Amino acid sequence: MSDSKADIGVIGMGTMGAMLALNIAEEGFATALFNRTTSKAFGVRDDNPDLAANLHPEETLEGFVASLKIPRVVLIMVNAGKPVDEQIEHLKPLLDAGDIVIDGGNADFNDTVRRNRAMEGSGIHFVGMGVSGGEQGARHGPSIMVGGDKAVWERLQPILEPVAAKYDGVPCVAWLGTDGAGHFVKTIHNGIEYADMQMIAEIYGILRDGAGMAAPDMAKVFADWNTRGLSSYLIEITATVLAETDEETGKPLVDVIVDEAGQKGTGRWSVIEAQKLGIGATTLESAVSARGVSSRREERAEVEKIYADAKTHLPASTFKADAEGLTELEEALETAKIIAYAQGYAIMAAASLEWKWDLPLGVIARIWRAGCIIRSSFLDDIAKAYETGETVINLLQTPTFSGRVSKGQAALRRVVSKAALAGVPVPALAAALSYFDDYRRARGTANLVQGQRDLFGAHTYHRFDKQGPQHHIWPAV
Ligand SMILES: NC(=O)C1=CN([C@@H]2O[C@H](COP(=O)(O)OP(=O)(O)OC[C@H]3O[C@@H](n4cnc5c(N)ncnc54)[C@H](OP(=O)(O)O)[C@@H]3O)[C@@H](O)[C@H]2O)C=CC1
Numbered sequence: 001m002s003d004s005k006a007d008i009g010v011i012g013m014g015t016m017g018a019m020l021a022l023n024i025a026e027e028g029f030a031t032a033l034f035n036r037t038t039s040k041a042f043g044v045r046d047d048n049p050d051l052a053a054n055l056h057p058e059e060t061l062e063g064f065v066a067s068l069k070i071p072r073v074v075l076i077m078v079n080a081g082k083p084v085d086e087q088i089e090h091l092k093p094l095l096d097a098g099d100i101v102i103d104g105g106n107a108d109f110n111d112t113v114r115r116n117r118a119m120e121g122s123g124i125h126f127v128g129m130g131v132s133g134g135e136q137g138a139r140h141g142p143s144i145m146v147g148g149d150k151a152v153w154e155r156l157q158p159i160l161e162p163v164a165a166k167y168d169g170v171p172c173v174a175w176l177g178t179d180g181a182g183h184f185v186k187t188i189h190n191g192i193e194y195a196d197m198q199m200i201a202e203i204y205g206i207l208r209d210g211a212g213m214a215a216p217d218m219a220k221v222f223a224d225w226n227t228r229g230l231s232s233y234l235i236e237i238t239a240t241v242l243a244e245t246d247e248e249t250g251k252p253l254v255d256v257i258v259d260e261a262g263q264k265g266t267g268r269w270s271v272i273e274a275q276k277l278g279i280g281a282t283t284l285e286s287a288v289s290a291r292g293v294s295s296r297r298e299e300r301a302e303v304e305k306i307y308a309d310a311k312t313h314l315p316a317s318t319f320k321a322d323a324e325g326l327t328e329l330e331e332a333l334e335t336a337k338i339i340a341y342a343q344g345y346a347i348m349a350a351a352s353l354e355w356k357w358d359l360p361l362g363v364i365a366r367i368w369r370a371g372c373i374i375r376s377s378f379l380d381d382i383a384k385a386y387e388t389g390e391t392v393i394n395l396l397q398t399p400t401f402s403g404r405v406s407k408g409q410a411a412l413r414r415v416v417s418k419a420a421l422a423g424v425p426v427p428a429l430a431a432a433l434s435y436f437d438d439y440r441r442a443r444g445t446a447n448l449v450q451g452q453r454d455l456f457g458a459h460t461y462h463r464f465d466k467q468g469p470q471h472h473i474w475p476a477v
């Protein structure tokens with residue numbers, strides 16, 4: 001870069017980094033670009049002549065750092081894990097106290113906490129920042145979840161607010177807490193995203209295998225659902241995916257896509273953290289497991305042969321794609337979705353206490369209303385549930401949702417039972433229902449587990465009528 005210096009530099013010109021850089025440049029900020037494969041950074045500028053005046057690719061990392069205004073702001077958008085550590089190692093000797101390094105990719109928040117600590121004492125500020133919205137969100141307005149020092153966020157606000165998505169004119173970006181808070185919240189966003197997508201895929205499975213519906217007809221169903229309660233980006237793209245025709249075969253494109261789901265880690269991290277915090281996040285767990293099962297396609301094909309006769313013992317499917325049947329599925333999905341989001345929010349509430357972040361759960365719902373992958377009108381309801389002034393232990397306890405779940409659980413129950421009888425797998429929908437049934441009963445069955453534990457391991461148990469841990473002398477077995 002010649003005379004003037006850049007307001008911010010972006011490292012990593014992959015899908016997200018390039019689109020964010022264009023977004024930032026469009027907002028009027030001089031943006032330095034660097035990529036390991038340097039030609040890509042020049043490609044981003046050359047392919048976007050309208051923004052070229054604000055895009056400044058550099059050949060070397062040294063040149064990139066030298067091109068930034070002091071104190072420098074560097075946004076890293078590379079793959080999670082080792083690439084981020086490597087990038088920080090390369091950058092650190094080139095930076096000075098007061099500079100800010102942002103990791104805007106998805107990151108395991110434990111790594112973010114570690115990187116914050118490693119930067120302590122250097123005077124360089126490290127910010128773990130979750131960005132959601134995929135390619136288009138990054139280009140035109142993502143939802144942005146910021147962690148790190150609040151004072152550093154205040155320095156970044158003038159750049160991040162114009163770049164973020166807007167909901168009713170309000171930027172979908174917020175500072176959520178120290179060190180790993182931003183990346184933790186992004187991880188749970190993705191965990192919820194996994195559950196939401198899995199439950200939609202299960203309804204698709206019911207329509208395909210239980211009701212014999214073709215993809216283009218399903219597209220119309222999802223498009224219709226997108227006009228009311230379920231209205232969301234994920235339902236909208238589901239309709240789009242189902243409506244697409246494969247030019248080569250003339251078949252629905254979804255029918256020629258291999259049924260193996262990829263995963264990059266965020267769903268798994270969500271579930272690991274939920275387990276560590278002792279939160280039942282059964283819909284998220286089912287969604288992660290289902291992706292694992294999907295990836296064992298050859299194994300599944302073998303097992304289908306072994307159990308070929310299982311189908312002959314099943315009653316005929318009772319799913320019908322008539323108005324009544326579709327309404328039942330819609331209501332079941334809406335109910336399960338509330339339960340999944342309640343689980344995701346319960347993980348964040350527990351983590352907030354554990355890590356002393358004081359996560360603003362209502363604000364998180366507000367910044368998820370636009371820009372991110374799980375954006376939907378439903379998040380506005382969640383924001384309102386947190387903004388009544390009442391303490392929220394779990395969203396299922398709030399009047400905003402308890403009435404809806406009480407009514408909708410009947411449909412969810414019918415759908416899960418019909419699916420079980422017809423042999424259509426609905427792991428996340430069933431997990432939602434079982435969690436609800438478990439969570440809504442005062443007297444559970446863990447008393448028996450405690451008895452078993454005390455018998456084999458003298459682990460003790462508590463009695464309703466006595467204080468303190470008890471041990472029983474059980475008969476020898
Ligand atoms: N795609 C999406 O929808 C979303 C992605 N994210 C997250 O954003 C981050 C970037 O994702 P995305 O843009 O999709 O990824 P891409 O695969 O499109 O791009 C990866 C980028 O990382 C660079 N890179 C990879 N390894 C190294 C390394 N060891 N050292 C330096 N640079 C490296 C690549 O450089 P090179 O060109 O040289 O290979 C490339 O610029 C990830 O953390 C991802 O999880 C977050 C939200 C949404």
Ligand SMILES: O=C(CO)[C@H](O)[C@H](O)COP(=O)(O)O
Pocket residue numbers: 106132133134190193262263264265266267373
């Ligand atoms: O963060 C994202 C969306 O919010 C990314 O698209 C992420 O890659 C999605 O996760 P996965 O690849 O595991 O499905």
